[in-house]
Amino acid sequence: MHRHRTPARRATSADVARLAGVSRTTVSFVLNDTPSQSISADTRRRVLDAAQELSYAPSAEARALGRGRSTSVLLYLPPAGSLTEDIGVIVERLSVLFSEAGLSMVIHAWTRRPAAQVWSSVTPAAVLAWDLADDDAERMRRSGVRGVVSWTGSDEMGRWITGPREHDIARMQVQRLVAAGHTHLGYAVTGGDHMHGVSQWRFEVLQRECAARGLSRPSALPLPADPRGAAEVLLRWREQHPGASGVCAHDTTAALAVLSGMRRLGWRAPADLAIVGVNDSPAAALADPPLTMVALDPEVTARHIVAVITALVRDEPAPSPPDTAGAFTVDRDSV
Amino acid sequence: MHRHRTPARRATSADVARLAGVSRTTVSFVLNDTPSQSISADTRRRVLDAAQELSYAPSAEARALGRGRSTSVLLYLPPAGSLTEDIGVIVERLSVLFSEAGLSMVIHAWTRRPAAQVWSSVTPAAVLAWDLADDDAERMRRSGVRGVVSWTGSDEMGRWITGPREHDIARMQVQRLVAAGHTHLGYAVTGGDHMHGVSQWRFEVLQRECAARGLSRPSALPLPADPRGAAEVLLRWREQHPGASGVCAHDTTAALAVLSGMRRLGWRAPADLAIVGVNDSPAAALADPPLTMVALDPEVTARHIVAVITALVRDEPAPSPPDTAGAFTVDRDSV
DNA sequence: CTGTTAGCGCGTTCAC
DNA sequence: GTGAACGCGCTAACAG
Numbered sequence: 001m002h003r004h005r006t007p008a009r010r011a012t013s014a015d016v017a018r019l020a021g022v023s024r025t026t027v028s029f030v031l032n033d034t035p036s037q038s039i040s041a042d043t044r045r046r047v048l049d050a051a052q053e054l055s056y057a058p059s060a061e062a063r064a065l066g067r068g069r070s071t072s073v074l075l076y077l078p079p080a081g082s083l084t085e086d087i088g089v090i091v092e093r094l095s096v097l098f099s100e101a102g103l104s105m106v107i108h109a110w111t112r113r114p115a116a117q118v119w120s121s122v123t124p125a126a127v128l129a130w131d132l133a134d135d136d137a138e139r140m141r142r143s144g145v146r147g148v149v150s151w152t153g154s155d156e157m158g159r160w161i162t163g164p165r166e167h168d169i170a171r172m173q174v175q176r177l178v179a180a181g182h183t184h185l186g187y188a189v190t191g192g193d194h195m196h197g198v199s200q201w202r203f204e205v206l207q208r209e210c211a212a213r214g215l216s217r218p219s220a221l222p223l224p225a226d227p228r229g230a231a232e233v234l235l236r237w238r239e240q241h242p243g244a245s246g247v248c249a250h251d252t253t254a255a256l257a258v259l260s261g262m263r264r265l266g267w268r269a270p271a272d273l274a275i276v277g278v279n280d281s282p283a284a285a286l287a288d289p290p291l292t293m294v295a296l297d298p299e300v301t302a303r304h305i306v307a308v309i310t311a312l313v314r315d316e317p318a319p320s321p322p323d324t325a326g327a328f329t330v331d332r333d334s335v
Numbered sequence: 336m337h338r339h340r341t342p343a344r345r346a347t348s349a350d351v352a353r354l355a356g357v358s359r360t361t362v363s364f365v366l367n368d369t370p371s372q373s374i375s376a377d378t379r380r381r382v383l384d385a386a387q388e389l390s391y392a393p394s395a396e397a398r399a400l401g402r403g404r405s406t407s408v409l410l411y412l413p414p415a416g417s418l419t420e421d422i423g424v425i426v427e428r429l430s431v432l433f434s435e436a437g438l439s440m441v442i443h444a445w446t447r448r449p450a451a452q453v454w455s456s457v458t459p460a461a462v463l464a465w466d467l468a469d470d471d472a473e474r475m476r477r478s479g480v481r482g483v484v485s486w487t488g489s490d491e492m493g494r495w496i497t498g499p500r501e502h503d504i505a506r507m508q509v510q511r512l513v514a515a516g517h518t519h520l521g522y523a524v525t526g527g528d529h530m531h532g533v534s535q536w537r538f539e540v541l542q543r544e545c546a547a548r549g550l551s552r553p554s555a556l557p558l559p560a561d562p563r564g565a566a567e568v569l570l571r572w573r574e575q576h577p578g579a580s581g582v583c584a585h586d587t588t589a590a591l592a593v594l595s596g597m598r599r600l601g602w603r604a605p606a607d608l609a610i611v612g613v614n615d616s617p618a619a620a621l622a623d624p625p626l627t628m629v630a631l632d633p634e635v636t637a638r639h640i641v642a643v644i645t646a647l648v649r650d651e652p653a654p655s656p657p658d659t660a661g662a663f664t665v666d667r668d669s670v
Numbered sequence: 671c672t673g674t675t676a677g678c679g680c681g682t683t684c685a686c
Numbered sequence: 687g688t689g690a691a692c693g694c695g696c697t698a699a700c701a702g
Contacts, residue, residue: 009403010455010478012694023674028696038671057455061399062694065679068344070396072441077427088423092412096444104457106407106441109431120345120392122439143345190617225617227625256621263623282525282560283618286591288598290562348681358688363682374687397680400693 011054020050027051031058060104064123069144073103073309074124076110078151086251086279086298093302101310119145125313128305131197147312149305165296166202168327170209172294173248173276178213180335182246182274185210185218186237188258189250190225199250206248221247223257230261238273246335249277252284255291259334263288275334290332297326346389355385362386366393395439399458404479408438408644409459411445413486421586421614421633428637436645454480460648463640466532482647484640487533500631501537503662505544507629508583508611513548515670517581517609520545520553521572523593524585525560534585541583556582558592565596573608581670584612587619590626594669598623610669624668632661 013031017024022043029037030047039047050056064070075094078087091107098105103125108118110130119127119140126147127140137148177185187206189199203220210218221237223230238244249255255277262273269275269289277284280295304322311318348366352359357378364372365382374382385391399405410429413422426442433440438460443453445465454462454475461482462475472483485493512520522541524534538555545553554576558565573579584590590612597608604610604624612619615630639657646653 010458013696014694024695025675025697026673029673032696034697037673040672043672055451055455057452059400059458059694060456061396061405061458062679063696064396065394065400065681065694066696068679077430085420085423088420091442092444095412095442099443099453104441104443104453106439107426107430108434108439109427116390117392118434118439120390121395123345123394123396226620230621253617253621256618260621260623281618282588283591283616285561286565286588286595288595288623347679359681360683360688364687367682369683372687378687394680397693398682400680400695401682403693 010059011056013056013058015054016047016050016056019054020046022047068123069125069146070123071103072106072122072124073098073147074119074122074127075105075107076114076127076129077107078130079110085281086296089298090302090305093298094305097302097306098309101306103310103313126309128309146315147309149309149312164321164323165301165325166198166205167209168296168325169278169294170202170205170248172327172329173278174206174209174213174215176276176292176294176329176331176335177246177248177274178215180246180270180274183215184241184243184245185215186221186241186244186247187218187250188221188223188247188254188275190223190254190257202250216243218248219244221258223254223261225253225257227260227264230257231264232261234258234261235265244273246274247276249275251278252281252291252293255293255334256283256287259287259289259291269334276329277334280330284330285332287334289334292332292335293330295328295330297328300324300326346391348391348393350389351382351385351391354389355381357382403458404460404481405458406438407441407457407459408433408482409454409457409462410440410442411449411462411464412442413465414445420616421631424633425637425640428633429640432637432641433644436641438645438648461644463644481650482644484644484647487536499656499658500636500660501533501540502544503631503660504613504629505537505541505583507662507664508613509541509544509548509550511611511627511629511664511666511670512581512583512609513550515581515605515609518550519576519578519580520550521556521576521579521582522553522585523556523558523582523589523610525558525589525592537585551578553583554579556593558589558596560588560592562595562599565592566599567596569593569596570600579608581609582611584610587612587614587616587626587628590628590669591618591622594622594624594626604669611664612669615665619665620667622669627667627670628665630663630665632663635659635661 013024013027017027027047030039030044031051095105106122114129114136120143124145127145129150132150140148187203206218219241223233247258249258255275258275259269262269267273275291277291277293280293284291284293300322307319348359348362352362361378362382365374365379366386395406430440441457449464449471455478459480462480464485466487467485475483487493522538541553556572558568582593584593590610593610594604597604602608610626612626612628615628619626619628635657642654
């Protein structure tokens with residue numbers, strides 16, 4: 001194996017041009033397959049070889065500067081603590097799908113008012129935020145950001161992204177519980193922000209789902225994430241809703257909280273209360289009893305997000321959302 | 336509230352210069368507080384006001400182009416599925432700490448051989464990778480990347496970052512179990528990559544820790560993440576290691592797997608087997624019995640990573656690592 | 671057809 | 687405090 005003199009600085013198109021004995025313009029033409037230009041096969045080869053030889057990669061900055069827009073997608077992470085496994089998997093997938101689409105993902109922590117400093121410095125091609133105020137979105141669009149999409153937003157995109165997910169979840173949870181004979185349901189959620197944001201939304205979707213099936217209105221069951229507290233809340237809740245026999249849990253933690261409260265009360269799932277959680281995490285499979293869960297295919301969501309954003313970036317019509325978020329039920333013993 | 340004419344395109348330093356009636360150079364001097372230049376207080380004000388008025392934010396691309404290095408830190412995410420809550424929290428913190436330090440975090444999915452395409456296009460100021468081959472690291476450094484750090488790497492940085500963490504975990508787990516009278520320990524881990532990478536490393540640290548205390552050599556206990564499988568493995572393991580009475584679990588899932596296997600065998604923690612897990616997740620608090628866990632302060636790790644990287648970027652000597660990763664024990668009922 | 675020269679985009683920095 | 691030039695890739699406009 002023979003080592004070449006490695007350039008101290010990274011190779012630029014000028015280096016490639018020099019080595020290939022052509023102009024920088026030609027290098028650009030060859031490497032971009034510019035349609036309006038034809039280049040002789042011989043020259044093309046020389047340029048390609050030179051690029052290879054120098055392991056040349058065009059500077060994203062210079063390109064962005066020229067085009068007035070970079071190829072980076074600015075992703076504002078969900079609020080602190082919301083980066084749970086399921087979202088983590090989606091983030092992971094997003095990063096590879098975006099890079100396959102020629103975009104790179106820059107992430108920032110979510111703030112209610114994203115600083116112009118940030119999105120304005122990186123001139124992102126698109127911004128994907130957790131929950132974006134309409135005027136912020138408008139401001140971004142005006143300064144050249146093509147795709148502005150919010151995860152839980154009220155804009156069309158936001159609904160595209162979240163709609164199928166939340167709906168699928170509610171539908172499948174209710175379906176599973178109804179199939180087991182439960183018609184009086186509750187919605188369990190843990191966390192300090194009980195019934196805010198996504199939780200509130202999920203609850204509403206759930207209510208609609210129950211209404212559509214002619215079931216009685218589901219009741220909210222906000223639980224603390226400790227066994228003793230969960231037991232107390234659970235007991236009071238049962239007294240207020242004596243008919244309730246099934247619970248749709250917001251996530252794994254909520255399902256586990258219900259389970260642990262029940263254990264303390266001497267109740268047993270599904271006999272005393274049936275549970276369907278969301279997200280097929282290892283903890284759900286290892287619970288006692290193992291939890292029946294509704295899981296979403298993160299790939300479906302990730303692909304749709306990337307599809308929408310790449311379309312926006314390329315100024316193409318946005319693809320219609322998949323009619324399902326790839327939801328499926330993992331049957332275990334809690335229903 | 337009075338709205339100004341919003342410029343169609345984002346403001347550039349030329350716009351600010353025009354509005355302030357000075358040259359672009361001056362704008363640059365003022366906004367960067369260039370030490371070698373003195374600017375009159377009056378001019379300074381005018382520039383600052385103009386910048387404010389136009390809500391000017393310098394273009395990161397142009398700056399990177401000029402400086403030959405961007406302010407982005409390229410973070411290669413842990414392998415698929417490893418973006419669990421604990422790492423998620425660190426990633427979250429990293430993103431805010433980096434942005435406070437004037438760096439922006441670009442994330443990419445980890446591949447064993449990070450494509451030059453990626454890191455070479457964004458000319459990152461630093462690269463933080465999961466486990467970086469030495470020659471890749473060298474290649475990056477040679478093309479101008481200042482800070483090249485790997486999470487689990489064998490380089491000094493890698494050991495700085497992981498060292499205290501893994502050591503703290505092992506030390507506190509063993510300490511807790513020894514305090515409860517257990518001297519014959521096991522190391523429980525789940526996942527397909529049993530005893531590879533971090534798991535292997537953690538196991539070795541654990542062995543050293545036990546050796547240092549004069550305990551017998553701990554044995555590996557690789558478990559499947561389902562109750563039945565866990566029970567089988569657990570039973571066999573107990574037969575081979577009749578004296579073992581305590582388990583250090585790699586994470587929450589491993590701890591839950593041990594617990595669920597024990598339940599199926601009719602064993603009870605801590606009487607039949609004591610467990611200390613890692614990461615104080617909600618699932619641990621809600622388990623039956625509630626799990627005693629060793630938790631690390633993600634803030635300590637995140638701060639150290641950012642400190643090291645910003646130092647490298649600024650060509651300053653790297654700070655010495657904190658002697659602890661902020662580990663603490665959350666006592667519950669499994670020991 | 672094949673390829674070149676000129677100049678833009680934006681912030682920084684070197685001389686004056 | 688300023689003009690000029692640089693860093694890098696792209697794209698008109700233009701010459702063999």
